[in-house]
Amino acid sequence: MKAEIIAIGTELLLGNIVNTNAAHLAEGLASVGIDTYRQTVVGDNPERLKEALEAAYEVADMVITSGGLGATGDDLSKETAAAYFGKKLVENETAKAHIREFMENLGRKLTENQWKQAMLPEGSIALQNSNGTAPGFILEADGKTLIMLPGPPSEIVPMFDKQVIPYLREKSGEILVSRTIHLAGIGEAAVESELHEEMLTMSNPTLAPYAKEGIIDLRITAKAQDTEQAYRMIAPVEQMIREKFGVCVLGADEDTMESVIVSLLKERGWKIATAESLTGGWVAGKIVSFPGASEVFEGGFVTYSNEAKMNLLGVKKETIDTYGVVSEETAGEMAKGAAEKLGCEVAVATTGIAGPGGSTEKTPVGTVCFGVYINGKIQTSTVRYTRNRNSNRDFSVIGALNRVRLEILNDNI
Amino acid sequence: MKAEIIAIGTELLLGNIVNTNAAHLAEGLASVGIDTYRQTVVGDNPERLKEALEAAYEVADMVITSGGLGATGDDLSKETAAAYFGKKLVENETAKAHIREFMENLGRKLTENQWKQAMLPEGSIALQNSNGTAPGFILEADGKTLIMLPGPPSEIVPMFDKQVIPYLREKSGEILVSRTIHLAGIGEAAVESELHEEMLTMSNPTLAPYAKEGIIDLRITAKAQDTEQAYRMIAPVEQMIREKFGVCVLGADEDTMESVIVSLLKERGWKIATAESLTGGWVAGKIVSFPGASEVFEGGFVTYSNEAKMNLLGVKKETIDTYGVVSEETAGEMAKGAAEKLGCEVAVATTGIAGPGGSTEKTPVGTVCFGVYINGKIQTSTVRYTRNRNSNRDFSVIGALNRVRLEILNDNI
Numbered sequence: 001m002k003a004e005i006i007a008i009g010t011e012l013l014l015g016n017i018v019n020t021n022a023a024h025l026a027e028g029l030a031s032v033g034i035d036t037y038r039q040t041v042v043g044d045n046p047e048r049l050k051e052a053l054e055a056a057y058e059v060a061d062m063v064i065t066s067g068g069l070g071a072t073g074d075d076l077s078k079e080t081a082a083a084y085f086g087k088k089l090v091e092n093e094t095a096k097a098h099i100r101e102f103m104e105n106l107g108r109k110l111t112e113n114q115w116k117q118a119m120l121p122e123g124s125i126a127l128q129n130s131n132g133t134a135p136g137f138i139l140e141a142d143g144k145t146l147i148m149l150p151g152p153p154s155e156i157v158p159m160f161d162k163q164v165i166p167y168l169r170e171k172s173g174e175i176l177v178s179r180t181i182h183l184a185g186i187g188e189a190a191v192e193s194e195l196h197e198e199m200l201t202m203s204n205p206t207l208a209p210y211a212k213e214g215i216i217d218l219r220i221t222a223k224a225q226d227t228e229q230a231y232r233m234i235a236p237v238e239q240m241i242r243e244k245f246g247v248c249v250l251g252a253d254e255d256t257m258e259s260v261i262v263s264l265l266k267e268r269g270w271k272i273a274t275a276e277s278l279t280g281g282w283v284a285g286k287i288v289s290f291p292g293a294s295e296v297f298e299g300g301f302v303t304y305s306n307e308a309k310m311n312l313l314g315v316k317k318e319t320i321d322t323y324g325v326v327s328e329e330t331a332g333e334m335a336k337g338a339a340e341k342l343g344c345e346v347a348v349a350t351t352g353i354a355g356p357g358g359s360t361e362k363t364p365v366g367t368v369c370f371g372v373y374i375n376g377k378i379q380t381s382t383v384r385y386t387r388n389r390n391s392n393r394d395f396s397v398i399g400a401l402n403r404v405r406l407e408i409l410n411d412n413i
Numbered sequence: 414m415k416a417e418i419i420a421i422g423t424e425l426l427l428g429n430i431v432n433t434n435a436a437h438l439a440e441g442l443a444s445v446g447i448d449t450y451r452q453t454v455v456g457d458n459p460e461r462l463k464e465a466l467e468a469a470y471e472v473a474d475m476v477i478t479s480g481g482l483g484a485t486g487d488d489l490s491k492e493t494a495a496a497y498f499g500k501k502l503v504e505n506e507t508a509k510a511h512i513r514e515f516m517e518n519l520g521r522k523l524t525e526n527q528w529k530q531a532m533l534p535e536g537s538i539a540l541q542n543s544n545g546t547a548p549g550f551i552l553e554a555d556g557k558t559l560i561m562l563p564g565p566p567s568e569i570v571p572m573f574d575k576q577v578i579p580y581l582r583e584k585s586g587e588i589l590v591s592r593t594i595h596l597a598g599i600g601e602a603a604v605e606s607e608l609h610e611e612m613l614t615m616s617n618p619t620l621a622p623y624a625k626e627g628i629i630d631l632r633i634t635a636k637a638q639d640t641e642q643a644y645r646m647i648a649p650v651e652q653m654i655r656e657k658f659g660v661c662v663l664g665a666d667e668d669t670m671e672s673v674i675v676s677l678l679k680e681r682g683w684k685i686a687t688a689e690s691l692t693g694g695w696v697a698g699k700i701v702s703f704p705g706a707s708e709v710f711e712g713g714f715v716t717y718s719n720e721a722k723m724n725l726l727g728v729k730k731e732t733i734d735t736y737g738v739v740s741e742e743t744a745g746e747m748a749k750g751a752a753e754k755l756g757c758e759v760a761v762a763t764t765g766i767a768g769p770g771g772s773t774e775k776t777p778v779g780t781v782c783f784g785v786y787i788n789g790k791i792q793t794s795t796v797r798y799t800r801n802r803n804s805n806r807d808f809s810v811i812g813a814l815n816r817v818r819l820e821i822l823n824d825n826i
Contacts, residue, residue: 013449015440016623016632018433022454027428036426038461041435041452048451055468106799131800154804210429274694274715280701281687281694284715288693289803291769299721301714302687302697308712308755342721356704390702 001172002037003029004056008068008077009151010043021066021156028160032168033176033223034062044068046080053084057144064164067151069117069134081148082121085141089119095126095135102133127163131155138167176223177230181241182250183216184257184402191216194244198237205233214398215250215257247409250402257401258290264408265296270345272404274300275313275338277325277351278368282397298342303334309351313337326351326363328380331371339373347373348404350396354389368396372407379407414585415450416442417469421481421490422564423456434479434569441573445581446589446636447475457481459493466497470557477577480564482530482547494561495534498554502532508539508548515546540576544568551580589636590643594654595663596629597670597815604629607657611650618646627811628663628670660822663815670814671703677821678709683758685817687713688726688751690738690764691781695810711755716747722764726750739764739776741793744784752786760786761817763809767802781809785820792820 005025011017022039029036037060042048049068056063068077082089096118103110120126120137127136129150136149136159147164149156169175183191188211192199195218199207205222220237224230242249251260265272274284284300287293301312306325309315315333323329334349352368359365366385371378383399385392418438424430435452442449450473455461462481469476481490495502509531516523533539533550540549542563549562549572560577562569582588596604601624605612608631612620618635633650637643655662664673678685687697697713700706714725719738722728727750728743736742747762765781772778779798784791796812798805 011623012436013439013452014443014621015436015438015449018431018436019452020431023425023428023431025428026426030427036428038465039426039432039454052451154800208429276694276697278701279698280706280710281689281697281713281715284694284717285692285698285806288691288715288717288767288806291802293693294717297693297717299714299716299718299725300694301712302694302701303712304697304701304707304710305712312712312754341725354701389704393698393701 001034001062002060003034003062003064004037004060005029005039006049006052006056006063006065007039007041007151008044008049008065009041010045012041012067013043020153021151024153024157025064025066025160028165029064029168031176031178031221032165032172033174034168034172044076046076049077049080050084053081053146061143062145062147064147064149066149066156069136069148069150077148078120081139081146085121085139085144085146087121087123087139087141090122092118092120092124092126092135092137095120095137098126098128098135099133102129125167127159129155130158136163138164174223175225175227175230176221177227177234178219178221179231179234179238179252181218181220181238181252182255183218183245183248184214184250184398185406186216186245186248188216191218191245195241198240202237205237207237214395214402247406250405256290257398257405258287258293261287261401261405261408262290262292262296264405265346266292268345268408270408271296271298271342273298273338273342273344273347275334275347275349275371276300276302277304277309277334277349278354279350279393279396279400280304282393283348283350283400286397286401298344301334301338301341309334313341324363326353326367326369328369328371328382331369332373332378332380333371335371335373336378345375346404346408347371348400349373350400352392352396354392354396356389366392368392368399370396370400370403372403374407374411377411379403414447414475415473416447416475416477417450417473418442418452419462419465419469419476419478420452420454420564421457421462421478422454423458425454425480426456433566434564437566437570438477438479438573441578442477442581443634444589444591445578445585446587447581447585457489459489462490462493463497466494466559474556475558475560477560477562479562479569482549482561482563491532491534491561494552494559498534498552498557498559500534500536500552500554503535505531505533505537505539505548505550508533508550511539511541511548512546515542538580540572542568543571549576551577587636588639588643589634590640590647591632591634592644592647592651592665594631594633594651594665595668596631596658596661597627597663597811598819599629599658599661601629604631604658608654611653615650618650620650627808627815660819663818669703670811670818671700671706674700674814674818674821675703675705675709677818678759679705681758681821683821684709684711684755686711686751686755686757686760688747688760688762688784689713689715690717690722690747690762691767692763692806692809692813693717695806696761696763696813699810699814711757714747714751714754722747726754737776739766739780739782741782741784741795744782745786745791745793746784748784748786749791758788759817759821760784761813762786763813765805765809767805767809769802779805781805781812783809783813783816785816787820787824790824792816 124137132155222230222233303309314337339347349371355365537550635643635646716722728746752760762784768778
């Protein structure tokens with residue numbers, strides 16, 4: 001089966017927003033074995049959408065659109081698509097019920113415009129929108145499939161993942177199963193050189209790397225008759241990766257740095273505190289991103305000034321004067337101070353120069369010192385990142401949390 | 414003039430990377446008054462590219478491509494494009510000199526493949542690549558313009574901004590100038606209803622709204638003979654917006670919430686502290702995102718547990734027991750505690766339920782209480798967000814900082 005993705009939105013054509021939806025849809029289609037032939041972006045303009053639909057169905061059996069389903073009058077996409085298939089828009093009872101439910105949950109009244117969103121082409125399957133009022137829908141007609149989805153990522157992503165993907169999986173008959181192994185504390189180049197041969201020669205399962213903000217994902221994808229067979233094909237590849245990369249393996253699939261840290265701490269009944277300078281709260285913020293964080297995360301300190309480091313965390317003035325505020329000694333005292341103030345078994349500290357200013361001969365921009373405290377023991381380390389201010393801070397967050405992970409694992413032995 | 418953007422790359426079709434180039438090119442084209450008619454993504458496939466070029470020139474005078482110019486054998490884009498115009502690929506001396514210069518700067522030897530990159534369609538203007546070896550080029554033929562650029566953002570962005578934009582500006586003879594006014598503390602719907610008439614009827618300058626994470630941008634764009642005239646046309650529209658939205662106007666162009674807060678505090682010689690629960694460090698992290706933050710930001714507390722709120726910030730047990738941990742009373746005591754502990758004139762506190770768990774009858778998920786302390790005075794407020802966990806936290810960050818901004822401005826009167 002061949003699909004085309006059409007994004008509808010003048011703001012995309014003007015470059016005001018980036019078309020992240022297309023990548024998400026394309027990735028999902030690939031995961032169920034559907035080839036994407038082309039991606040197109042058109043403005044909020046019925047004539048252009050009509051042309052795009054015509055061109056798409058010349059080469060594809062399936063078109064997935066994003067955007068153009070809002071409640072305002074300019075959103076004529078549904079009308080255009082219905083007309084293309086010679087269908088009328090009719091009130092869809094399922095869609096109506098979903099919209100009512102969504103608004104009732106918010107405790108709000110429906111407006112006339114919102115009711116209009118329940119109008120879908122005749123014969124459509126309504127898709128529920130868990131984060132908005134505009135329903136999506138699937139229409140099958142004349143041997144073609146049209147799937148129209150809302151534009152905001154918070155609406156389209158869950159709708160696509162939870163409703164469209166299962167529908168497509170059933171339709172395709174063949175099953176594609178992926179498992180992603182996450183690596184931390186190792187560079188992209190090192191991973192690729194280590195797996196160069198495998199990535200080139202493997203065909204089923206396939207193996208592909210993706211790097212994002214200090215984490216390398218290795219995706220293993222198997223094509224099979226059923227899920228069980230696919231997992232049997234994936235298992236030896238996962239085994240090989242785990243042996244090759246050992247402690248750099250952070251986890252798999254839905255595991256994240258923060259979920260792994262939270263569960264390592266939970267297993268041990270430990271709590272964690274943070275002490276941050278250049279990351280300015282982002283290490284704590286990352287831990288809190290995981291819904292279970294409150295069980296292990298007590299709190300933290302953002303000590304941006306030297307005074308805050310001394311007054312809140314008890315970093316010694318001599319330490320800062322002798323070794324500098326960006327030093328492993330300072331990082332170690334910060335971690336110790338945070339653990340003691342909050343009564344935690346574990347603490348992590350960051351101090352560094354995010355840039356662009358602040359460089360000295362001894363400590364150039366991008367230098368970051370980490371301190372990890374576990375039950376009285378302190379480990380420190382230094383790295384140098386070579387990115388811009390906020391990217392250096394992002395990498396420092398992962399660097400800090402990965403050091404916590406490794407020290408907890410070490411501590412266990 | 415009408416343009417179409419074609420991105421070439423199988424990794425885009427597979428959803429492995431997001432097409433950020435298209436947004437960058439589209440925004441640049443809009444800035445010089447060139448309309449983008451459509452954006453397309455095709456794989457690394459000569460036949461598909463040929464079809465895409467044919468379809469593009471049916472409606473556009475100019476095509477800009479990204480990607481497909483690498484040194485490897487699969488990159489047949491240049492050949493395909495040259496063939497479309499009935500041109501041969503010939504060695505371009507300028508391109509050759511650029512490649513030699515680039516490699517010499519790196520202290521590396523040229524490979525045979527890299528030399529091949531100097532082959533461009535006859536009559537092309539070579540574009541220098543400051544971050545790679547693949548040159549871009551501009552070809553004008555048969556009344557059409559083709560601009561082919563490399564794919565990696567680090568290569569295409571400077572090439573486009575520094576070489577293509579000046580070329581286009583000269584070609585168009587007309588100048589387009591934009592100024593963006595940022596609003597905070599007001600919803601998208603309210604802004605649109607307030608400016609509905611203007612947005613529909615204004616043609617030069619135009620006025621368009623964009624919403625992102627709690628900030629509404631209003632972009633005013635004027636087409637004129639020169640920059641000065643454009644700014645004269647923009648000024649009354651900006652004036653109108655400032656009068657209509659008053660204190661909701663956060664700033665313009667490169668102003669951000671964090672830069673505005675930092676400069677308000679700097680003007681007054683004040684320092685700020687943070688006390689965060691559900692935002693977990695993101696309010697502090699946002700302030701630190703601005704490079705000048707160290708002049709006004711002392712530090713902050715992430716007090717995720719009740720104990721941390723009491724022990725670090727001096728929140729009273731009775732306050733939590735009587736009013737709840739998510740209450741304006743707790744938020745107020747948190748802000749006061751942070752200001753006092755860090756000796757700051759200003760402090761901001763957040764406490765709330767990010768979700769998905771934690772809902773109670775009295776305080777449903779998404780409820781967030783804010784506290785702002787300024788020189789002994791405390792202001793508190795409550796809102797309810799209806800998004801997912803981390804989006805509720807993002808909105809809370811902007812909500813918290815905007816309250817600081819408003820209270821500082823109020824305090825001035």
